[in-house]
Amino acid sequence: MKFYLTFLLVLSMSLAFAQDPAKQKELQAVRTIKTPKIDGVLDDACWINVPIATDFF
Amino acid sequence: MYPSLQIFFEIRPVPGRVEKKDRRTEMKVLYDDVAIYVYARMYDDKDSVSHELVSRDNIGNADFISIIVDPFYDKMNGNGFFVTAAGVQFDAKYSQVGDEDPNWNAVWESAVKIDDLGWTCEMKIPYSALRFSGKDVQNWGLNFSRRIQRSNTQTFWNFVNPTVNGFINQEGLWTGLTNIKPPLRLSFSPYLSAYVNHYPANLPGVKNTTARFNGGMDVKYGINNSFTLDMTLVPDFGQVQSDNRILNLTPFEVKFNENRQFFTEGTELFNKGDLFYSKRIGSIPSYSNYSEIGTTDKIIKDQTEAKVLNATKISGRTAKGLGIGIFNAITSNMQTEVEDANGNLREVETQPLTNYNILVFDQSLKNNSSASFVNTNVLRQGSAYDANVSALLFNLNSKGNKYFVNGGGKMSYLRGAETSTGYSYILRFGKQSGNFTWRYNQVYADNKFDPSDMGFFTNNNFLDQTAGIGYSIYKPGKWYNQFESWLNLVYSRRAIPSAYQKVSLNSGYWVQFKNLWSAEFDVSWAANGNDFYESRNGQVYRAPGNFGLALYVNPNRAKAYNFGGNVRYFKQNLFNGEEYNFYLFQNFRLNDQVAFGLDLNFNPNYNFVNWTTMQGNQSIFSKYDRRTVENSFDAKYTFTNLMGVAVVLRHYWSDRRNKAFYLLKPDGNLADYQGATPTGTDRNYNVFNIDLIYTWQFAPGSTLTLSYKDAAETYQTYYMERYNRNLSGILSAPQNNSLSVKVLYFIDYLDLKRKRKRV
Numbered sequence: 016m017k018f019y020l021t022f023l024l025v026l027s028m029s030l031a032f033a034q035d036p037a038k039q040k041e042l043q044a045v046r047t048i049k050t051p052k053i054d055g056v057l058d059d060a061c062w063i064n065v066p067i068a069t070d071f072f
Numbered sequence: 073m074y075p076s077l078q079i080f081f082e083i084r085p086v087p088g089r090v091e092k093k094d095r096r097t098e099m100k101v102l103y104d105d106v107a108i109y110v111y112a113r114m115y116d117d118k119d120s121v122s123h124e125l126v127s128r129d130n131i132g133n134a135d136f137i138s139i140i141v142d143p144f145y146d147k148m149n150g151n152g153f154f155v156t157a158a159g160v161q162f163d164a165k166y167s168q169v170g171d172e173d174p175n176w177n178a179v180w181e182s183a184v185k186i187d188d189l190g191w192t193c194e195m196k197i198p199y200s201a202l203r204f205s206g207k208d209v210q211n212w213g214l215n216f217s218r219r220i221q222r223s224n225t226q227t228f229w230n231f232v233n234p235t236v237n238g239f240i241n242q243e244g245l246w247t248g249l250t251n252i253k254p255p256l257r258l259s260f261s262p263y264l265s266a267y268v269n270h271y272p273a274n275l276p277g278v279k280n281t282t283a284r285f286n287g288g289m290d291v292k293y294g295i296n297n298s299f300t301l302d303m304t305l306v307p308d309f310g311q312v313q314s315d316n317r318i319l320n321l322t323p324f325e326v327k328f329n330e331n332r333q334f335f336t337e338g339t340e341l342f343n344k345g346d347l348f349y350s351k352r353i354g355s356i357p358s359y360s361n362y363s364e365i366g367t368t369d370k371i372i373k374d375q376t377e378a379k380v381l382n383a384t385k386i387s388g389r390t391a392k393g394l395g396i397g398i399f400n401a402i403t404s405n406m407q408t409e410v411e412d413a414n415g416n417l418r419e420v421e422t423q424p425l426t427n428y429n430i431l432v433f434d435q436s437l438k439n440n441s442s443a444s445f446v447n448t449n450v451l452r453q454g455s456a457y458d459a460n461v462s463a464l465l466f467n468l469n470s471k472g473n474k475y476f477v478n479g480g481g482k483m484s485y486l487r488g489a490e491t492s493t494g495y496s497y498i499l500r501f502g503k504q505s506g507n508f509t510w511r512y513n514q515v516y517a518d519n520k521f522d523p524s525d526m527g528f529f530t531n532n533n534f535l536d537q538t539a540g541i542g543y544s545i546y547k548p549g550k551w552y553n554q555f556e557s558w559l560n561l562v563y564s565r566r567a568i569p570s571a572y573q574k575v576s577l578n579s580g581y582w583v584q585f586k587n588l589w590s591a592e593f594d595v596s597w598a599a600n601g602n603d604f605y606e607s608r609n610g611q612v613y614r615a616p617g618n619f620g621l622a623l624y625v626n627p628n629r630a631k632a633y634n635f636g637g638n639v640r641y642f643k644q645n646l647f648n649g650e651e652y653n654f655y656l657f658q659n660f661r662l663n664d665q666v667a668f669g670l671d672l673n674f675n676p677n678y679n680f681v682n683w684t685t686m687q688g689n690q691s692i693f694s695k696y697d698r699r700t701v702e703n704s705f706d707a708k709y710t711f712t713n714l715m716g717v718a719v720v721l722r723h724y725w726s727d728r729r730n731k732a733f734y735l736l737k738p739d740g741n742l743a744d745y746q747g748a749t750p751t752g753t754d755r756n757y758n759v760f761n762i763d764l765i766y767t768w769q770f771a772p773g774s775t776l777t778l779s780y781k782d783a784a785e786t787y788q789t790y791y792m793e794r795y796n797r798n799l800s801g802i803l804s805a806p807q808n809n810s811l812s813v814k815v816l817y818f819i820d821y822l823d824l825k826r827k828r829k830r831v
Contacts, residue, residue, distance in 0.1 A: 036231035040244035042214060047102040051109050053194045055159075055185035062111050065100040068244075071091045071218060071227035 042068050091227050099216050099229065101139070103249060107198040110153075112137045114218060116190035122221040122630065123158035123186070124664045125710035127718065127767060129174055133630055133661060134158050135221050137193050140166070140243065142213025143204035144298075146393055147241040148436055150213060151202060155182045155193050158664065159713040166240045167340040175336040178202075179259075179773040179818060200257050200820065205297050205391050214246035221630050224588045234546045237473040237504045241440055257294025258821035261773065263287065265308045265814035272806045277417070278373065286310075290334075290816075299388030299396070304334045307380055309354070310812055311765065311779040319700070319726035319757035321682060323605045324530040328356070334383060341387050341397035341432045345446040345463035345480065349528035353401045353428055354380040358525050359456060364420045368413040378403040378423050393436035395444075401428045405453065425453040428526060439469045444480075448526040457488025459525035469504075477501035484522045494521030494532065507545060513538040519568045531605055534573065536564045548586075556582045566604060574601035574615075588628035596620040600645070606683050607691040607736050614740040616646035616681070622653075632661045647695050649680045668707045675700040681742070684730060684753045691736040692750055700726040701795055714769040721762050725798045728755040729791050752789040758802035760784045773818025783808045 043066055051059035091097060093115075100111035114121075114137060126132035134156035142150035152172075154162035165176035178201035184193045204210065216229040230244030265286045272280055288306030295301055312331045320326050328351055330336050335350035342348050352358055357378050365371065383401035390396075406423035427450070434444040443466045450459040465480030479499040486492045495518050502511030519533035540560040548554070558580050564573040576598035584590040596619070603615040620642040627634035640653035653675045661667045677698040684694040702724045710716035730753050734742035762782040769775050784805045792798055 036233070040230045042101065042244065042246050044212075044246050044249045045102055046250065047104050047109070050104060050107075050196075051102070051111070051194055053109075053181045053183050053196045055183035055192055055194050057111055057113060057192050057194065061102060061109075062100055065102060065111070068099040068101075068216060068229050069096055071097050071216070071229050072089065072231040 036072050040068070042066060095220065097137070097216070097218050097227070097229075099137075099139075101214075101246065103252065105252065106255070107196050108141075110139050110193070110195040110197070112155075112193040112195075112216075114157075114190045114192070116220070118186055118188060118190060120222060121157045121186055121191050123156065124661060124667070125158045125713060125716070126156075126160055126708070127710060127716045128160060128713075128769065129162050129177070130160065131156055131162055131219075132158070132160070132667075133221055133632075134160065135191070136162070136217075136219045138162075138217045139195065139197075140213075140215045140217065140240070141202065141246070142166075142240055142243055143202055143210070144389070144391060145211055145213045145245070146389070146436060147213060147243065148393075148440055149389060150240045150243070151176070151178070152217075153178075153180060153182075153195060153197055155184055155195060157184060157186065157191050159184045161713075165338060165340075171340060172239075173336075173338065173340055175333060176338055177333075179820070181772070199252070199255050200259075200294075200822065203294070203298055203300070203388065204252070204254055206254055208251060210249045210252070212246045212249060213240065213243040215243040224628070224630065235506055235544075237469075237476075238440055241473065254294070254297045255822060257292065257300065259292045259773075260819045260821070261290040261292075261816050262819075263289065263308065263814060263816040265310065265812060267310060267810055267812040269808070269810045271808045275372065295386070295388070298390050299386060300338075302334070302338065302385040302387075303382065304380075304384075305382045307332075307334060307383065308814065309380070310810070311777055311814055313720070313763055314761045314781065314783060316722065316724070317759050317785070318724060319728075319755060321698075321728065321755075323608060323683070325356075325528075327528050334385075338385065338387060339399075341395055341434055342385075342399050342430050344432055344434060344444050345465050345482065347446055347448045347461050347463060347482070347523050347527045348399075348430060349526070352526050353383065354378045354403050357403070357423060357426070359424075359426075359452065360422050361424075361456065362408070362420075362422055365408065365410055365422075366412075370411045371408060372411050372417065373409040375406040375408060375422070378406050378426070380404075387432075389434075389436070395432070395434035395436065397430065397432035397434070399428070399430035402426070403428070424456050427451040430526070437468070439471055440473060441468045442466070448523070450525040455488075457486055459522075460485045460487070461523045461526065472505065474503060474505045475501070476504050482521065482523070484520070486522060486525075492520050492522070494518050496521040496532070502540075507543060509542040509544070511538075511540050513540075516567060533567045533604075534564060535567050535570075536562065538562045551586060553584045553586060553588075555584075556580075564601075566602070571604075571612075572602055573604070575599045588630070590626045592622075592624040592626075594620075594622040594624075602740065608683055608686065609689065609691050611691055611736055611738070612740040613683075613691075613693075613736060616644050616649070618645060619643045629659065634659050644680060646681050647679045649678065649695075651675070651677045651680070665710050666708070669705070671702070671704045673700070673702040675702075679731075681734070683736075684728075684733070685750050687747060687750065692745060693734040693736055693742055694730040694753065695732045695734070696728050696730045698726065698728050700724070715767065717764070717766040719762065719764040722760070723799060723802065724757075724759045725795065725802075726755075726757050727791055728753075730754055754789055754791045756786075756788040756790060756792050756798070758784075758786045758798050758805075760802045760805075771818065773820075775814075775816050777814045777816075779810075779812045779814075781808075781810045781812075 047061045049061040096115050098113040102109040122134050124132035124134045136154050136156045138154035140152040150166040152164045165173045181196040219226045232242045268283050270281045286308040291303040293301045309332045315328045330350045381402045387397040403426045405425040407419040408422045429449040431447045446463045448461045461484045463482040467478035469476045482496040484494045498515050500513045503509050515536045517532040521532040542558040545555040562576045578596040580594040582592040598618050600617045601615040603613045606613045622640040624638040625636045627636045635658040637656040642651040655673045657671045659669045685692050704722040706720045708718040733745035735745045764780040766778040784807045786805045
């Protein structure tokens with residue numbers, strides 16, 4: 016029981032650390048030479064390897 | 073009607089909960105020399121995505137994705153670019169804490185697609201839509217926000233804590249933009265419009281049908297990285313939505329919404345200190361002079377509005393946080409056509425050529441704080457008086473936006489045949505973040521303070537104090553998502569000479585339930601007071617105390633059919649005066665393109681007491697019954713995200729039926745009136761409006777609009793029974809019909825230059 020409690024505590028702490036809402040998020044700006052076609056379809060080559068912003072709160 | 077988007081510092085329904093994997097959002101951003109590009113992938117069940125089509129700058133019943141940037145990273149000022157799952161664009165400018173200005177418009181590109189994984193969006197936001205510095209390496213404030221309409225969920229990339237005041241200050245960071253240069257921002261939007269107007273005046277020398285053409289131009293010019301000049305030359309506001317006029321029995325003027333875009337877009341600096349009521353420019357001027365029209369003259373044609381000849385706004389903020397705003401507008405002199413006793417026609421100038429000016433300096437300080445100076449100035453040609461009003465303001469917030477103190481001093485100076493200088497001050501402080509908040513306000517105005525020439529004004533000569541507490545819960549509980557409550561105590565005194573005016577209490581409770589319905593319950597109480605305005609002659613009136621209850625219900629607007637409304641009860645402690653109000657609204661969305669709304673409002677008063685007329689110098693009050701019925705219907709058919717038609721019909725009927733008359737005694741109490749019964753003191757007012765508008769955005773920033781308007785207004789000093797008679801009466805009254813077409817074409821100077829190069 017004691018083990019479980021500690022485990023749960025560690026787990027919840029690590030979750031809280033990974034997605035701490037209070038921490039300011041950063042995204043690296045990427046310059047592009049090719050521009051996407053604004054058609055709503057995300058198949059343009061220029062989008063490959065651009066860092067993703069996700070995990071909305 | 074659609075709810076506004078001012079929901080930003082509420083993340084709903086569970087603040088701080090990370091989005092589920094199958095509903096996750098993925099964003100990418102790129103930039104080059106001309107624009108930033110946004111990639112958005114919204115995972116969802118594709119059949120559950122809401123995508124109602126509405127006109128631009130509305131959201132409707134739709135999911136959206138947005139990018140919010142703060143290019144100077146000052147944590148106060150930003151621009152938001154929203155696209156709904158129906159492809160409708162919405163853009164807004166953010167300035168001070170929590171303030172959203174959806175009237176800000178830019179020209180940018182976007183497209184959406186609904187696919188098997190949910191929906192996607194791409195945007196191209198050209199630098200001409202943004203203001204930023206010329207620094208080699210820049211960090212911009214950045215946030216993204218997504219809404220899932222059906223579950224009323226709004227999420228952010230960088231967490232926006234609803235218990236912390238402010239939205240832009242809770243942004244993330246976009247780092248390392250290099251070598252971007254702000255472009256020349258210069259655009260022209262010339263327009264042409266044509267009107268046909270019909271009003272059955274049926275007077276000799278006055279045409280029933282008239283036609284006119286207008287032409288003019290809007291110019292937008294980026295003076296430098298931070299400052300923009302907006303100019304409208306010979307503007308045409310003829311297609312703007314009609315005001316919802318009412319029968320006003322109070323001694324104070326009614327404040328109407330500004331519907332003219334030039335005066336609502338990017339005006340946050342000019343609204344500092346509450347000295348600017350833009351309807352003063354042309355729509356509701358504060359000054360007119362009818363002294364040259366005698367009692368034997370008959371007015372043939374009058375002008376209550378003034379023509380706006382041009383208007384200019386220069387505004388922006390330096391990298392060091394100094395905001396500067398300059399506003400100027402000129403309205404034409406206006407003539408009233410008069411016929412004298414011998415039948416001779418002449419024109420009398422009833423409004424002079426008028427110049428309106430505003431100057432604002434606003435320095436941003438740490439923690440969303442600011443210090444500002446505002447000056448408004450009205451210059452009238454000829455002998456009419458001029459007005460000058462200044463304010464020094466401050467707004468200080470503690471670290472983390474927990475506590476605030478703000479306020480300032482104001483001075484008005486009127487210069488005519490006589491001069492008059494008045495003063496006012498405001499002091500407010502309190503705690504604004506957290507579950508428990510409190511505040512204290514003190515507002516003072518002496519008996520000469522008068523900002524009415526450019527501002528909205530009811531009365532001066534008061535010292536009002538308000539103490540309030542609030543308690544809110546943002547974390548969902550068992551049966552609710554959110555809860556707010558407040559209690560305010562107001563104590564008002566006349567300033568000069570000092571005298572008690574009023575003590576009142578009001579309290580409210582608002583709750584959003586799990587099913588996304590919300591309800592608010594308000595209760596108010598006021599002690600007997602001294603009213604120095606109701607009598608119209610400066611005499612005190614011992615105003616009876618009152619008590620009120622109100623219940624407001626708001627539905628989950630995501631449902632195709634939804635309804636809500638309110639029930640109010642108000643009691644006046646004299647002659648058992650009672651007021652009831654029943655208001656019901658219904659919205660029905662037939663499909664993603666067609667929607668209807670129906671609003672019914674019934675508001676009877678029984679045995680109310682108020683001023684009714686003057687007999688010589690004596691102020692006569694009456695006990696009366698009053699009934700107000702207001703019905704409106706609106707419908708819209710949006711063909712595409714660039715084209716749609718919308719119509720609003722409104723009928724308003726309000727009356728006053730006097731039952732007994734009283735004389736206001738010098739001690740402020742009422743005595744039975746012994747004289748002959750005053751005549752012509754009943755009221756019966758009807759107004760009917762149709763506003764139909766078709767809009768087609770045929771090119772970026774360019775629109776074709778067709779408008780049909782019908783307006784009729786009748787005002788009688790006797791009572792007419794029954795709703796149907798009043799409705800048919802107003803429909804058979806002379807109608808002012810107008811049909812118009814307007815074409816506005818947006819030309820970006822850079823595009824023009826590029827095209828020329830190609831040729």
